[in-house]
């Protein structure tokens with residue numbers, strides 16, 4: 001058994017707990033809650049756990065030069081994923097995009113994707129050079145096997161579980177798994193998603209723990225070193241507007257306001273200062289309030 005970790009006490013305790021955990025679930029739990037750098041189990045079934053920290057380490061001096069990182073951005077056509085796409089274009093040499101048609105009521109967001117891509121390319125020559133193919137995947141299966149206000153014509157309301165009925169169980173898990181499958185084929189080693197647990201609708205598959213656990217699972221299941229980046233995880237909607245301003249200034253803000261789509265009801269007749277939408281659904285409410293707080297400097 002070989003282990004590599006920083007020898008501060010918290011990590012050491014987590015490492016010991018993970019090493020001697022009697023079952024896989026405790027092992028994964030210890031890994032995702034500890035920032036353990038890297039554990040290699042050498043034996044009949046070699047297994048590697050990786051975390052974001054291990055990928056951020058500079059290569060050893062005698063190691064071969066690393067391949068430039070390439071990423072696949074989960075890009076729905078909304079404000080968050082468009083901001084993430086611009087964020088990725090600032091950082092990665094190769095950027096591709098993936099979107100999902102899952103029978104969403106607001107399928108109009110899919111029609112927004114290509115104009116956003118075209119506009120991003122025209123804003124900065126660097127971005128045009130880096131942005132590769134867009135992939136649209138049919139996941140209509142989700143709409144057929146789930147019963148939610150995002151995939152059926154029913155009113156949006158809160159459930160006894162405390163979650164809104166716009167929650168589509170398994171959606172982000174499936175999205176990321178399918179994205180990982182595509183990234184594997186395309187030779188892309190980073191997935192970028194707009195999941196956020198700071199200012200959100202309470203969806204459990206947007207939580208950082210969920211994403212980290214899935215990263216571990218995907219790497220175990222595909223014997224890969226894939227990293228999932230979620231640049232919006234720790235910031236609220238006001239800060240998301242500010243992030244867009246910092247990345248692309250006024251042109252990017254105008255692009256997001258005019259071209260992206262967030263409204264769950266697919267409303268694009270009403271233009272507000274924060275973009276198009278009904279102004280009343282939970283998605284519009286988050287976007288509207290975030291914009292108001294950003295305008296007020298509250299980020």
Ligand code: ZN
Pocket residue numbers: 262263264265266267277278279280281282283284285
């Ligand atoms: Zn709306």
